[in-house]
Amino acid sequence: KAGVTQTPRYLIKTRGQQVTLSCSPISGHRSVSWYQQTPGQGLQFLFEYFSETQRNKGNFPGRFSGRQFSNSRSEMNVSTLELGDSALYLCASSLSGRAWETQYFGPGTRLLVL
């Protein structure tokens, strides 16, 4: 079974631009979570989607948004980029998002904002 894939792997943007990151979960997984990883703040939860519905959201400004499609693929969007948005964005999938399920992570998208 193919693992979680994320595209693109690397991105360079400038302040004020917007960016869209994509995540394809493991086949059969319906829950997709997004995390931001930075040296200063560590790993922080962004949001989780299940069956095209956002089930939980972390403490991030409204510039961060996401969605999930009927095939469980998910995208996250960051508008009006700031320098502090430079980070590794990780996507994780699980069968249904239940607490005891293992979350499988993708390789991440590294975003650099100049």
Place this chain on the structure above:
Amino acid sequence: AQTVTQSQPEMSVQEAETVTLSCTYDTSESDYYLFWYKQPPSRQMILVIRQEAYKQQNATENRFSVNFQKAAKSFSLKISDSQLGDAAMYFCAYRRGGFSGSARQLTFGSGTQLTVLP
């Protein structure tokens, strides 16, 4: 809010030796799950081991085992017979039980960078 603390930013171990990474957490919940994830230089997070809070027996996966002390809210990871491939950043993570809200997210510690010396 739940917090996860890893007090050892860096640790090193000689190849074939044993090392223990520490983790403490704070929660008022009785139903929760604890995880250790490994992040090698490739940045891909890999689950090492998990522990259900309701289980008294410590989890074991080959060379990896945990010491789960529920009353002390401590969850340490022991790596036996350390190998060069074990070198990575290790994250302790917590997840509340249930189906809604914060049960649907992992809360991570700040990580411990493990170096394995040949």
